[in-house]
Amino acid sequence: MIGCHALRWGAPGQPLTPALDFELPKGSLTAIIGANGSGKSSLLKVIAGLQKPLAGKVSLGVPRRGGVSFLPQQQHLDRQFPISLQALVAAGFWGNRQSAEIRNQRLATVLENWCLNGLENRPLMALSGGELQRALLARLSLTEAPLLLLDEPHAALDELGQALLWKHIHQWHLEGRTLMIVCHDLAAVREHIPHTLLIKSSGCVFGPSAELIRQQPPSQVA
Secondary structure (H helix, E strand, C coil), rough: EEEEEEEEEEEEECCCCCEEEEEECCCCCCEEECCCCCCHHHHHHHHHCCHHHCCCEEEECCCCCHEEEEECHHHCCCCCCCCCCHHHHHHHHCCCCCHHHHHHHHHHHHHHCCCCCCCCCHHHCCCHHHHHHHHHHHHHHCCCCCCEEEEECCCCCCHHHHHHHHHHHHHHHHCCEEEECCCCCHHHHHEEEEEEECCCCCCEEEEEEEHHHHHCCHHCCC
């Protein structure tokens, strides 16, 4: 599903790691970990086609248009933009050709699944960080993309939000989707995600999550 071939990324002339050769099969669930500034988020953006690599290439088994959904960090969202929570979530229907009746039913179900009932008409600026994060995840739930790229989806979530997040991640995985997840919660990675890509300036390491995290000094993965 995802192939990185001699891939290098970062600021112009300043690659963050040696060339990365890496392949993930369809239906895999993989965490991306590493120290702050190591290039985790920018790697996801390169895979999503939102940022150009410095060298090498990325190959996907799906078209980027309609085949890939990217969950950004909410700090990149303009909270002053004059739309409601419901309108933000409904943006997940982009490109969907289902009838209005079916879309409305699905929207109501997704809002309930993410415990967003009663918040539908609130503007983004009136939402807490956790409410906004659940809204972004609810929007992702409405997409039908087989490849999901999630950048710190656990950010700002309380205990309930965390439980909902991992419930949905496992459901998406069971549906056969391919997921790559940037995550700083190493305990959650060990518990929920079978394989991990560790990004370091000396090179990237891929392996079983529990084993890889146990072998690395805390400074390399925090």
